[in-house]
Amino acid sequence: MQDELNERPSIVRLKNTLVGKIPYTPNSAESKIFLLGHDIGDLLHIYHFWRQRFLHPVVRRYHAPRSVRNDPLYVCNKAKINALRHKIEVGEDLSAYLSRRAHNNALDIRGYRESKSFNSSRDQMLICEGFYHLHLAPLPDRTNEVLVARVDVEVFEVVGVFTHELFLNDQVNLKYTKYNQAVDRYLARRMPEGGFYVGGAGGGLQNLAGSSFTTTMWQIHCRKILQLVEAWPDGIDGFTIKLYDLLFSGRKLRYVDPIWLVVDDGRLLIRDRKNKHDFWMETSGKWRGEPYA
Known part of the structure; x- marks a missing residue:
């Protein structure tokens, strides 16, 4: 399931988005390939490890x-x-x-590769x-x-x-x-x-x-969501259609354009760009949804 999850187009897109935001050094093609080779759970961990520096x-x-x-x-x-x-x-x-360092040098790729830890970052x-x-x-x-x-x-x-x-x-x-x-x-x-x-x-x-235990627990929460959604019939598209039905009084949609997105407050969202709605799962396991501007 791990390899299958990482090969899904929606997850590949999310991985590229995360790597594009993380300020790592050296900023090279080799470093980018190294990060993209990580499991999505590990990459979410690296991303959150950096973002927790921000208020x-x-x-x-x-x-x-x-x-x-x-x-x-x-x-x-x-x-x-x-x-x-x-x-x-x-x-x-x-x-x-x-x-x-929070802006320009948050992840030391060499130190991370050599030690398998975040101590240098x-x-x-x-x-x-x-x-x-x-x-x-x-x-x-x-x-x-x-x-x-x-x-x-x-x-x-x-x-x-x-x-x-x-x-x-x-x-x-x-x-x-x-x-x-x-x-x-x-x-x-x-x-x-x-x-x-x-x-x-x-x-x-x-x-x-x-790294921090907060980051570890956040990573576990997010990966469970990804696995749940991507395993649904038709993956993130089918799950998003189902969310409209569940959360908005049986609203039936045929066309959606969802992507995965991590926002600054730490939520992992499904953002339906066609119908302009965000969906996320709370720690209680309950799904929420609301329009976005």
């Missing part, structure tokens, strides 16, 4: 505790931080504040610690200072502001004491009676390949 643009509450706001590094960069804070609170895209702070780090000015500008935060769908909580000495050879500098102290204060706020997080201080958790 989905939604309105979030910004929180910086007093100890952080009183830090001289925070105070002297307050104007830049306030500009970033405004974007967070109104739900603007923060991609330009991320590391250049991972954002250690995010995967292991569970924290995002952002520069205080958007690209193409960069700042020596970076803001570290724990981010969920509702809250952007600042852990601290640090100089770029926080990193050593693209890894967290374990001797940078200011960061260690800030993490201790963060943990004391989150768990005043003691305890611990599974994984890093911010809830990060990696697997043996140096």
Whole structure:
């Protein structure tokens, strides 16, 4: 079933779309062929491993505790931080504040081929610690200072502001004491009676390949959907016709033009371009559908 799934035209198209978006180095024909040779599940994993570096643009509450706001590094960069804070609170895209590697060098093909792991490509702070780090000015500008935060769908909580000495050879500098102290204060706020997080201080958790468990579970979810749909009579076309019947009061269609698509919020969609509808399966197993503009 694995080889058959990867040979289906709709899956071949999805694989080409994913590889076209992933910023890998070296950016060569050989690298592209190598990636396209992966099973669609593995390729979805690589794609999500990269995309999890980005923050989905939604309105979030910004929180910086007093100890952080009183830090001289925070105070002297307050104007830049306030500009970033405004974007967070109104739900603007923060991609330009991320590391250049997220945009240009997210997957080291040579390192991945040699080690069979993502260790040379991972954002250690995010995967292991569970924290995002952002520069205080958007690209193409960069700042020596970076803001570290724990981010969920509702809250952007600042852990601290640090100089770029926080990193050593693209890894967290374990001797940078200011960061260690800030993490201790963060943990004391989150768990005043003691305890611990599974994984890093911010809830990060990696697997043996140096990727995240979140990515692994997302990959499994998506591959199950692909297998279900592609095994349907007439594949994605037949399944899409059936979805209209199920979700829209017995709507009967003869012609559809569906493709697989992964959108920035992490959903794997069936997008019917002829009738302008998106369909997706929720983690509960229930299918949803809605028109798109």
